[in-house]
Amino acid sequence: MSTVYGLLYLKEIKYDDIAWTMLNAGRTIKVIDTGISIHSKDQGDIDRVKELLTGDGIDVAITMDFAPAVSDACESLDIKYVSWIYDMPQQELYEKQVGNDCNYIFSFDKIQIEQIKEAGGKQVFYQPLATNVYRNSGLVINPEDEARFSCDVSFVGSLYNDDSYGDVLGKASDETQSEIEAIVNSSFGIWDGKNRINGKLSDTAISELWKIYGGNDTDSFSMDKDTYLGARLFARYISFLERSCILESLSDYDVRLHTNDTSISIPGVKVGGRLSYDEELPRMYYLSKINLNISLHSILSGVPLRVFDIMGVGGFMLTNYQPEIEELFTIGKDIEVFHDIDELHDKVSFYLANEKARLQIALNGYKLVSEKYSYDRAIESILAKIG
Template sequence: MGRILYFQWHSFMNAGMERALQKLEIAYDTFFYTFTDWEKDEEFCCRFEKKLISEKYEKVLSVNYSPLISRVCEDHQVPYISWVYDCPIHIREHETLYNSCNTIYFFDRMQAETYQKQGINARHLPLAVDSEVFRTVYMTPVSVEEQRKYNTEIALVGKLYQTEYQYYLQPLTEYQRGYLEGIIAAQLKVYGGYLIPELVTEELLLDLNRSYAKASGDKVQVTRRELEYMLACETTGRERFVILGLLSQHFKTALWSNEKDERLTHVTHNGYADYYKQMPYIFHNAKINLNIALRAIQTGIPLRVLDIMGCGGFVLTSYREEIAEHFVNGEECVIYENLEDMYAKAKFYLEHEEERQRIAISGFEKVRRDFTFDNALRRILG
């Protein structure tokens, strides 16, 4: 295999990817850059092109997909491989996805299949975790004060998904608002499926945009993707709020997030948690780690689930098809099916420490064996 150019930014999975490249003895160079805009950045294009043609690289590799990298690679006919941990993919324009240089791996099987049907070279690959990267962190001693903060019964690391939904409701009629509320209510009741795309009809979209055009003097329109994502985030935000509110009434509950909700008076708000410096301590020390998956993730195993297990933590997660396929519920992780089931399982496992620790150990062994970066890179670079 020839030399690979590995594009890096402040992404999750960076350390695991680079360690795997080294272990597999794959020749590579790195190119680090922080985008001002993932789709418009002339400085990046010039610098990256210069690097790309400075040596005859066989492939370019990145975590998440960059339209700008794809454009440069397409111009020079260099294969570009990306592995996406976002769902949906966070780009505005989709034209570059069709470039012939691309091979794009998605962790969510449904997302991969959707793009395949559109003629995009999309493939499915679950995400990975390097447990050793995290172990070196959580095994490092911390102060008594910090340790006290990490020792909690229930922890959630992540967004509250506070959206602009209420702002977008304002120009709408009572009927239109009721319709959107109905979509959210229906999605909240269903844990094993993603209803929002089916419920956002072309007729609804046209109707909403007539209201937005009238209120803004034809300046504001909403696309299907924007509306679906906003509804998915609003649904997830409401679910997280209800779960945190319920659990914190009964158990010591901590939230690590750059968002705060003053209504969650019984939740300990600890602020943002750094992925490499703090997150491993949280997952390793909390008795129960919550994964309340973004509703736009239809089937895939979120990175959060693998990271928790990779830190030897116990995970209580919402249902997703691929989680149930790859992990034994009640043996390697615990999956909840609705709000009542989530509360009952949280209570049970807080009261049964041996069971909880046994599951955490089994989950740790499973991801250390089956969800490694070594295995993943052999597949995508082979």
Template sequence: MKIIFCRHHSICEPGILKSLTRLGHEVVEFMHDREPQDYDKDYLLRLAALLQQTPDAAAVLSVCFSPIIARASKPFGIPYISYTVDSPCSTLYSKTMEYPHNRLFLFDKLQLAKFEHRNPGNCFHTLLACDIEHFDNVTVSSTDMKEYGTDVSFVGSLYSEKNSYDDIADKLPAYMRGYVEGLCSAQKNVYGYNFIEDALTDEWVSDFVSTVGFDPLPADYETDLKGIIADTYLNCRCTELERKHTLDAISRHFHVDLYTQSDSSMLPHVKNRGIADSERVMPKIFKCSKINLNMTLRSIKSGIPQRAFDIMGCGGFLMSNYQPELAEYFIPGEDLVLYDSVDDLIQKIDYYLSHEEERLQIAKNGYEKVKRYHTYDTRLTEILNTVISD
């Protein structure tokens, strides 16, 4: 079938594009920057013109939901497929999400539960996937092993530079800051259940809005102040506290390499290796590290993050915080290893560093399961079959 693929520089797009072509679909790429992302008139007119010139297109596709794509494609009645890879995804609050031609695929079951009532029958749970064909072509030399081999590695942000809470913290009175810090400190020690949003009272939210001057979304968006505040500010702050605390704790026992552009000066025992190129360097890190650590962004309530698929798809050994869907789709102790506290993590790192054969077998099992069930070829076939069967 012919598919118009609206691209916006997502790291998932190259793998999706190669997969669609490999599956025999004809892909028409549409790549234009948009500003603002909801109302760029030039973008809308360009896309509408392409749709008019391509009457045989079976669908429009994008990574994550885009209101302007929904608007442009609505008059043509062509299915608009959005494959959401982010949580939070603020555009899901847009009223355009309710258009009947939308087909929305969400990777987090709790994210789906939150939004599916707004477009019943057109929202689906679909896992993320892995560009395993690319990873299989990334080879590792003896020089690479010397460069990237380590006991434990973590690739990702500390969220100190991404934490929007820091931008507004000074505006909050002491009692509100104290509540945030206490709440996040408690949440960072609990895995598999996020209680931050439920813990925000209407009074606290009202005080936050009036103090900060909070005006989060355009007028034609659904208002969910608790959810937006929790995801935009508090879950990012919790992620920052968790990652710093966890890395500090394990680095006092093991050699830990961190690949990030974040400031890690507060982690004296961690070796900061700088940012890692996702196409060439990151796969080598996953292949060379004895243990690859995943710490899921706290706004991903139940879903499996992209990092987990990438680590296993490289044949790396994955040790991750407990996530409900990781335990549902993979077998802990057989395909990967999950931890439920920092003490548990330290004990499991110590065990698997000294049990190499078992560690290598788990990494092999994880790779085989991802290769069989979680490639882009598999996932896109599922998505397109769902849309076609409507």
């Protein structure tokens, strides 16, 4: 009998590209909407997943990102659980379930792999993210798309504009505020491959911020407090500053921002709402002369999914530097990078004025990710590793 794979949807993540690829390869895959949260560890949710997996005769369960309740269900049923991580850090990777024997965890970030192992993960592998060549090849652009999406520069993503940082800062002591400001100032607008957030706070500041922020103190949670604060507080606030500043500073061009919060206002920037992943986003990426990626500083070395999504439809990609970019691509041939905001401005100006060079890089990038970083290749690599 052939192996039956189950692609599990979670409340927060419903992702079709794996199903497309496995069906095209002739594998038996069933899409199962669990109705549970990725954060859940509740016994009721574990039992629900067990019932769903048993009812569909699943041999291997698959999710994007790691779900503790799914892991416990698979452990109980003695079936393999594959999770492909595209967030960093992903908080659920620091729960005790990461040590379950059923887990096969694949991460896009080499530094994260070591962190998962330190948290108890046993079978952890490196797997860059990918693009769906089947969906990409079916992209059709019509005049309405051109009128709606064509622009000089676009960024699609969150601005992290909630005020949790301000709330915490307002309650912190003067000494802790000084430490926080030093971290923000040393990290803002610099992408040189160094971790500029973690390991900078004193023990006193960590203890104070943990109490203010209401951190998790359960025995099952193994993420250290400095890493948690860096990811949940500093990285998001710095990204808010960077993304807002960069977009406003480019406002002499036709700049578009698509984000969940349409109440955001940035002078000179056209703000639109969320775009559908399968239909609207590919058109936005293809019709933007320059697509920006501005990563969270909590992603330490890996290349985010947005980069593959953009390059996979032939969009020109200008991204902040990440160490693994040089391992996956040739900078200046397949992709362009910036290390600081001044370099970003220089490259936006250059590539808007040099269409031939811009289009050649976009074409090279499209060919490369389609050949080397397709879901076909990625899934075959993952299945080979799980045996």
